[in-house]
Amino acid sequence: MQSSIMIIDDERIVGDMAKLSLSQEGYDVETFLDGETALKRLQEKPFQVVVTDLKMKGVDGLEVLRTVKQLYPQTVVIMITAFANLDVAIEALRDDVFDFFPKPVKIKDLKASIRRALEGGEKAPQR
């Protein structure tokens, strides 16, 4: 079965590029510019992996994470953010997120992380 991946980032280019690259691997990728629309879509269709930006207007990455963990515990959440100095917050999130990427993101690393998640592998070592 084709794995479904959701990308949420208010920067359109992030979704566009991730979608182009991840589609090459045969994933079914959907992109969203805000948390609210993404959460609505989750009610309609299950996703194996959600890649979300942390800071967004309206429903932010934290709320997406909380909702996903509560309603879809099987779904893996990977967090990305342009804040490079959120060490404490990142530590707090570590139990709930599968992986964490500060921007600028290496697409190769993101792909590797998604692959590991889909194989039911271990979380990434602390960066």
Next chain:
Amino acid sequence: MKIVHRICLSDLINISLLVVIGFFAIQSFDELLAKFRFTAIADGLNAAFLEMRIAEKNYLLYGDKEALNSISTRIADTLPTLSDEREQIEQVTGGTDYNRLVQLLADYRSNVRALIDGYGNEQRVRESGHALRTFSENLTKLERDKVAGIIEHSKAVLRHSFWAVIFFAFVFTQWNARSIRRSLRQVEQLTHAISRGDFSAAQEKPSADELGSIVQAISAMSEELNRREEEIVRSKRLASIGVLVAGVAHELNNPLNNISMIAQTFLELHDKLGSEQQLEFMTQIDEETERLRVTIRNLLDFSKPKDKEVELRHLNEVVQKCLGLVQNLLTIGNIKTKLALADDLPEFCIDEHQIQQVLVNMLINAIQSMPPGGILSVGTRVLPAQHAAEIEISDTGKGIPPELINHIFDPFFTTKDEGGTGLGLWVSYGIIKNHGGEIHVKSTVNQGTTFTVTLPTNLEKCGYAEQHHDH
């Protein structure tokens, strides 16, 4: 000298004065007591001597021999009294007068005895009786006079001592009060100096008196206050630098990430991309680079404002020009405008482009906060006393919640859902400060927000002397 030492010294002087006075009074009373005892004894003796003289007269007039015996008996009675009271009498009159009195009484007795025995001389009896009584009476009178003298003297001494005590008490009280007042005044001056921010007096070497220790305490306090103030300022500055750096990192990281992701995707998929898609990638990179450039330029604008190019301008014209620039937005948003421009505005020495940037930014904020049908009010008002004017921009939009209002001038703070850089008001604040003006904001949620910009005319910056505008 310490104030406490002065008070001790004046107390000591007053107490010793009182001790001396008390000692003198006791002395005087002792002396008076002795004199009174003496006069009591002397009165007794004088009475005895008088009776002797009366008996003597009876003998001389009537030849009554019994009278002579009576005199002899009285003398025999008086002699032991004299020797009994010898100490008292000598204390008052001295040994010489006592001996003279005893001698005179002895003479009188031997003369009276001689007369009784029949070989005496009446004349000698009379003379010795007279001498005895006169001496005794004179002695008594002298001592009575002395008593009066002692009382007079004591009265005078006590009166003078009274005034002396009053005088010293007054002088010392004044002296102490003056030095206390002087110290308090110095403390007052010192605290005023410190409250003006002048710490030099507190840092001088303190004197050794109470003022010195107060100065020391105050200077320690002011140093501590100074240190804490610096700490607060430093931590605030660090906090705002932290906010700024975090915001800068975030704002730079996003376009940087976009460029990086486009480049990575291009490297991975370049042979699969159509030429149109490749062109789109390059356009996006160019746009993201522009985004970075704008962010960096805004940052530089604030941290090191460009040199102002000031010229004399009519504020109302600048406001009208700005409204013209946002006319399109007003039409699209179906916003009505209310203008209340003062017609007596003086000319202002401003950098028109910078002020225009501020006003356009505020106008856009106001328009974007309002639903269709909102009302934008723009007014100008003269503040003649400050050689300044106010520009007021009000909207009937969603307002700013009280918990956010303190952050609206922070860098990268925005309440806009999309497209806000969070730098507009931050840069505006810098521009207005740079013009010597102020920005104030009032807001009620769901009723609207009012921004007030106060600008000084700054005529001297354009080479004009500051003028007073009377209207």
